[in-house]
Each structure stands twice: as structure tokens, then as C-alpha cells.
Amino acid sequence: xxxxxxxxxxxxxxxxxxxxxxxxxxxxxxxxxxxxxxxxxxxxxxxxxxxxxxxxxxxxxxxxxxxxxxxxxxxxxxxxxxxxxxxxxxxxxxxxxxxxxxxxxxxxxxxxxxxxxxxxxxxxxxxxxxxxxxxxxxxxxxxxxxxxxxxxxxxxxxxxxxxxxxxxxxxxxxxxxxxxxxxxxxxxxxxxxxxxxxxxxxxxxxxxxxxxxxxxxxxxxxxxxxxxxxxxxxxxxxxxxxxxxxxxxxxxxxxxxxxxxxxxxxxxxxxxxxxxxxxxxxxxxxxxxxxxxxxxxxxxxxxxxxxxxxxxxxxxxxxxxxxxxxxxxxxxxxxxxxxxxxxxxxxxxxxxxxxxxxxxxxxxxxxxxxxxxxxxxxxxxxxxxxxxxxxxxxxxxxxxxxxxxxxxxxxxxxxxxxxxxxxxxxxxxxxxxxxxxxxxxxxxxxxxxxxxxxxxxxxxxxxxxxxxxxxxxxxxxxxxxxxxxxxxxxxxxxxxxxxxxxxxxxxxxxxxxxxxxxxxxxxxxxxxxxxxxxxxxxxxxxxx
Numbered sequence: 427x428x429x430x431x432x433x434x435x436x437x438x439x440x441x442x443x444x445x446x447x448x449x450x451x452x453x454x455x456x457x458x459x460x461x462x463x464x465x466x467x468x469x470x471x472x473x474x475x476x477x478x479x480x481x482x483x484x485x486x487x488x489x490x491x492x493x494x495x496x497x498x499x500x501x502x503x504x505x506x507x508x509x510x511x512x513x514x515x516x517x518x519x520x521x522x523x524x525x526x527x528x529x530x531x532x533x534x535x536x537x538x539x540x541x542x543x544x545x546x547x548x549x550x551x552x553x554x555x556x557x558x559x560x561x562x563x564x565x566x567x568x569x570x571x572x573x574x575x576x577x578x579x580x581x582x583x584x585x586x587x588x589x590x591x592x593x594x595x596x597x598x599x600x601x602x603x604x605x606x607x608x609x610x611x612x613x614x615x616x617x618x619x620x621x622x623x624x625x626x627x628x629x630x631x632x633x634x635x636x637x638x639x640x641x642x643x644x645x646x647x648x649x650x651x652x653x654x655x656x657x658x659x660x661x662x663x664x665x666x667x668x669x670x671x672x673x674x675x676x677x678x679x680x681x682x683x684x685x686x687x688x689x690x691x692x693x694x695x696x697x698x699x700x701x702x703x704x705x706x707x708x709x710x711x712x713x714x715x716x717x718x719x720x721x722x723x724x725x726x727x728x729x730x731x732x733x734x735x736x737x738x739x740x741x742x743x744x745x746x747x748x749x750x751x752x753x754x755x756x757x758x759x760x761x762x763x764x765x766x767x768x769x770x771x772x773x774x775x776x777x778x779x780x781x782x783x784x785x786x787x788x789x790x791x792x793x794x795x796x797x798x799x800x801x802x803x804x805x806x807x808x809x810x811x812x813x814x815x816x817x818x819x820x821x822x823x824x825x826x827x828x829x830x831x832x833x834x835x836x837x838x839x840x841x842x843x844x845x846x847x848x849x850x851x852x853x854x855x856x857x858x859x860x861x862x863x864x865x866x867x868x869x870x871x872x873x874x875x876x877x878x879x880x881x882x883x884x885x886x887x888x889x890x891x892x893x894x895x896x897x898x899x900x901x902x903x904x905x906x907x908x909x910x911x912x913x914x915x916x917x918x919x920x921x922x923x924x925x926x927x928x929x930x931x932x933x934x935x936x937x938x939x940x941x942x943x944x945x946x947x948x949x950x951x952x953x954x955x956x957x958x959x960x961x962x963x964x965x966x967x968x969x970x
Contacts, residue, residue: 431672431832434700435714436577436662438827438836438853439785439794439820441560442721443504445776446737446892448784448791449536449837449944450482450489453556455509456576456661457538458498460564461552463658464582467544471522472499475539477532481839484946486525487967488890490737490779495538496523503661504560510779535839535943548654550584558837558845559786562661569619570629577666578612579637580658583630583650593618597630600646607642609634612668635665663714664704672702677829677870677924684866692860692869693818696825715824716817718783722772722795723816725782729771734778738891739963742778744771761804765904769796773897785820786827786836786849789885789892792900793850794823794857797907801861815861822860823853826873826924833925834932838885838944841935847896847903848880848931852924854907855914864915872907872914874924879906881927881934884942886949889960895950 432438443452462469474495476482486492494504497512500519508515516523530539536556543549553566564574567584574580581600589596593616601611611634618628638646638657647655674680674695684690700711728734732742747767750756756763769792776782776791785794798819807815830836830849838846855872859865864872880903888894914921921927941948950956 430666431675431703432828433664433703434824434828435664437559437561437831439718439824440663440783441504442783443788444509445779445782445788447489448560448788449556449558450485450491451494452504452560452784453562454491454494455498455502455504456562457554458495459501459661460576460658461540461542462499462501464550464552464656465542465544466548466654467546469499469521470545471543473524473526473541475526475528477537478527478529480532480537481535481944483527485890485944492525505781558835560784567629568627570617570627572615572629572631576661578633578660581632581638582656582658584654585628588626593628593630599649603645667705670703672699675832681867692822692866696821699825712817715820716813719816719820722783723799725772725775726768726795726799728780729775734780736774736777737779738777738893739889739959740893742774744774761800762905762908764803765796765800766901768800769793769900769904770897773900777893787846789896790846790850790900793903794854796904797854798857801858805861819857819861823857826853826856830928833928841931842883842938842943843885843899844880844883844931845935847899848877848883851880851903851906852877855910858907858911859915868915870924871921872911874921874927875914876906876910877927877931878921881931884949885944886942886951888950888956889963890946
């Protein structure tokens with residue numbers, strides 16, 4: 427199946443989620459949700475296996491992957507507040523959930539193997555990936571290769587006996603029935619596990635943008651005999667479409683497109699892109715983003731209260747920082763004073779497993795809200811205009827994020843923190859330029875400079891908590907964004923084109939040792955104090 431262009435809402439700005447990690451909390455909840463839908467009856471037991479050298483093996487407890495998966499198996503979405511208690515809830519539901527760490531062949535650091543048994547005794551196995559920023563991929567069902575990204579209604583047909591006709595013929599027959607029922611199809615795939623006899627398994631996956639009615643599923647069942655039929659619902663906010671055509675996919679092609687559009691602002695280009703990608707109206711795009719910025723603003727407000735417990739080893743400090751700022755005790759840095767407080771507030775809320783927006787990841791979720799909402803104050807945007815202004819700024823950031831998604835990654839497990847805080851700074855720089863009235867070219871230059879300043883940034887969260895150095899790096903990323911925006915708008919041209927710098931980030935990230943890519947094995951994690959803190963956190967965790 428051909429990979430579709432990145433969506434601002436699916437791949438960049440979002441998900442709205444319970445902290446602390448988009449790769450390790452939100453994505454597992456989405457993986458668990460899809461996997462749970464493959465069961466034919468109520469879940470009875472699930473065994474989850476992580477690869478011993480991957481990122482999940484060392485971080486799944488600290489970054490709440492176990493809780494995310496448990497929540498997903500019970501049908502919860504990433505933003506469900508019950509996620510923080512999911513391990514208790516799944517036990518109360520009578521589902522036997524186990525986690526194992528084993529050696530197996532894995533081509534990505536975030537691989538999840540699942541062995542699922544429902545109350546009728548039916549067993550399904552699946553392999554999935556968390557690919558960064560809450561994105562997921564299913565690569566195998568019952569050892570058969572598949573591709574599912576959670577952005578279609580998937581008709582999944584699982585066979586345990588070879589059909590009398592070929593899989594391709596059976597798929598064609600099913601597609602014919604769907605087409606006669608006026609269901610528009612968006613592609614399909616067939617595969618088997620390559621085995622013979624009783625060990626043979628086959629899978630057909632058919633993609634659509636609508637839920638199939640039970641009568642139609644019954645007809646499909648008749649065509650497929652004893653096969654197990656599932657209509658799996660999407661978990662992503664924007665549906666895919668096989669016939670979408672976006673106007674550009676890189677900074678270079680954006681600038682070429684804008685040259686033919688007159689004096690178009692970056693936010694407008696972002697709206698046009700996402701409307702084409704998701705088959706949405708332009709007003710729907712703006713309103714969707716406005717809803718997301720509402721969550722961001724609430725996260726700032728909640729984070730400033732400090733009325734919560736962080737799940738690692740720090741205690742909330744944003745309220746104290748705000749008091750110091752109000753009393754004139756900060757070293758004055760303009761809008762960065764307020765942005766500093768806001769970034770800390772959101773990240774502390776994230777650590778408490780509060781509701782935040784991964785933008786582009788939960789580990790960098792303080793950067794964009796801090797940059798945009800402090801800029802709204804600095805630019806004295808009237809209150810009645812702020813919601814739309816915030817949405818437009820975040821769309822600008824999202825479009826720059828699309829170029830990162832297309833040419834690199836947001837996965838710190840692949841490219842280190844330069845892919846998280848570095849990407850967030852890059853996106854924020856462009857948003858600030860647009861808010862200040864700068865050109866699309868200025869925005870791309872600012873983004874390139876911010877990414878330049880972030881190359882080589884490692885991921886080494888102490889005790890596997892998204893606290894140290896993550897909170898401080900969010901504050902530093904906002905400063906990087908503001909400085910880069912000012913330089914780009916006022917004559918500084920010391921940067922390479924944005925696409926080149928994004929590709930350099932990919933190369934640098936892949937050159938980093940795995941000890942510096944969210945495994946807890948290097949950098950600050952390996953210092954004497956870092957190891958001591960981990961020991962203390964582990965004692966508390968296992969005691970509870």
C-alpha cells in the first residue's frame with residue numbers, strides 16, 4: 427500500500443492525550459485499541475512482548491506504555507483520564523495482561539508483539555509499531571504481512587484454512603459485494619504466512635471511509651465461510667483517502683506553490699494542504715485546530731495551578747515561577763519570561779498524566795503552546811480574536827511539521843531529542859514569523875535556523891521520566907524559536923534551506939548511538955546522580 431502524505435492532525439499536531447509520552451503512552455493506547463478490535467469476543471488474556479534491545483524494553487513502565495496498552499485493550503482513547511489507572515481497571519475487568527521482554531528480529535526500536543485470546547477461545551497475534559508522535563502501524567496479523575495505520579475503517583478477514591479459490595479471487599468477490607452496496611473502497615491487500623497445512627493463515631484487509639452495516643458483514647461472512655470477520659474502526663482523527671492530492675510536500679515545493687498564489691500567508695497554505703489531505707473544508711480545518719488550541723490553553727491554566735502530583739521525582743514549580751514573574755523577579759527577556767512559565771506548566775502537567783496535546787510529541791508538548799500563547803500576549807491580540815489567531819499559528823507550525831514527517835521523523839527512539847524538541851522549536855519559529863507578519867520565505871528560514879541549532883540533541887530522560895532534561899529542553903526550544911524568528915525576519919541569512927536541514931537531522935539522528943535515543947542507557951541517565959535517581963524511582967514504583 428502506498429504511504430499517504432502526512433496529515434497535520436494525524437502526524438503532527440496531536441493527539442490530545444494523557445501524558446507523559448506520545449510514542450510510549452498515546453501510541454500504545456491506539457495500538458491496544460486496534461488490537462482489541464481484532465478479537466471476536468470479550469478479551470480474556472493478552473501477552474505483550476517487547477524486543478530486548480528496543481526502547482520499550484527499558485522504558486515501558488516509566489513512560490506508561492503498559493498503562494497505554496491496557497487502556498487501549500479496553501477501548502479507551504489516548505485522552506481518556508482513566509488511562510492513568512488502566513492497569514487496575516483491566517485487572518478488575520478479568521483480563522489477564524502480561525508483559526514479556528524477549529529477543530526477536532525487529533526493524534524498529536518501538537515494536538510491540540501481541541498474543542490475544544478472547545473469551546470464546548479464539549486467538550489472534552499481531553505486530554505493531556509506534557513510529558513517533560502518536561502514530562502507529564500494524565505490520566502483521568497472524569504472521570501475515572499487513573499495513574494498517576488506524577486511519578480507515580478496515581474490513582479484516584482472517585482465514586485459518588485455504589479457500590477453494592485464491593485469496594485474490596476471494597478478495598475480489600468481497601470487494602464486488604461492497605461495491606454493489608455503494609461502499610467506496612480505498613484499496614486492499616492479501617497475504618498469507620507462507621506455511622503449509624494446519625499452520626497456514628491468510629489475511630485480507632480492505633480499506634473504506636465508512637463503517638459497514640451488519641447486513642453487509644453478514645453477506646461477507648457467507649462469502650468467506652469460517653473466516654473471522656472484523657470491521658475495525660479508525661483511531662486517528664483524520665480519515666485517509668486513496669485519491670487525495672496535496673499541493674506540496676516539502677518546503678521547496680511550498681515556496682514554488684506560494685509564488686503562484688500571490689501574497690498568501692503560511693497559515694492559509696496550511697489550511698489548503700490539510701483540506702486536500704483529509705477531504706475537509708477549510709472552515710473545518712480551522713475549527714479542528716481551534717478545538718486543539720483550546721486544550722492547549724486549558725493545559726497551561728491547569729499546569730499553572732500546580733494542583734497535581736507529578737509521576738516521576740519532581741514536584742510542580744510553575745506556580746512559583748509565575749509568582750516570581752509577577753513580582754518582577756525574573757531577569758527580563760520579554761515574551762520569553764511568560765513563555766518559560768507556560769512551557770514548564772504544560773510539561774509538568776504532562777508528567778502528572780494530565781491532558782495535553784502532543785505537538786509534535788508529548789516530550790515537547792510545552793514548546794508550541796508556550797510560544798504561541800505568550801506571543802498572543804506580546805502582540806496584544808484582542809481577546810475575541812485570540813482563538814482563531816492561535817489556530818492559524820498552530821496550522822503554520824503543523825505545516826512545517828509535515829515536511830519533517832515526510833523527510834525525517836518525530837521519534838526520539840530513532841533520531842534523539844532533536845526530533846522532538848528540535849522539531850517543536852523548528853515549527854514554533856515558523857509560527858512566530860507568521861504571527862509577526864513575516865513572509866513564507868522568512869518562516870522557512872526561521873524554521874531552518876531553529877533546526878540547525880538543535881542538531882545532535884540527545885534523548886536521555888533520567889529514570890525514564892519525561893521530566894529531566896525534558897522540561898528544561900522545552901524552555902530552551904522556545905528561546906531557540908524566538909531567536910530564530912527574529913534573525914530570519916531581519917536580515918540574517920546564515921542558514922541552509924529547510925529541507926536540507928531536515929534531512930541532516932535524519933542523518934545525524936541515525937548516527938547517534940542507541941544509548942542516546944530514549945533507552946535510558948546513556949547521557950544523563952548514566953551519570954552517578956542519574957542512576958541514583960532511577961534506583962529511588964524504581965523502589966517507589968515497585969513498592970506500589
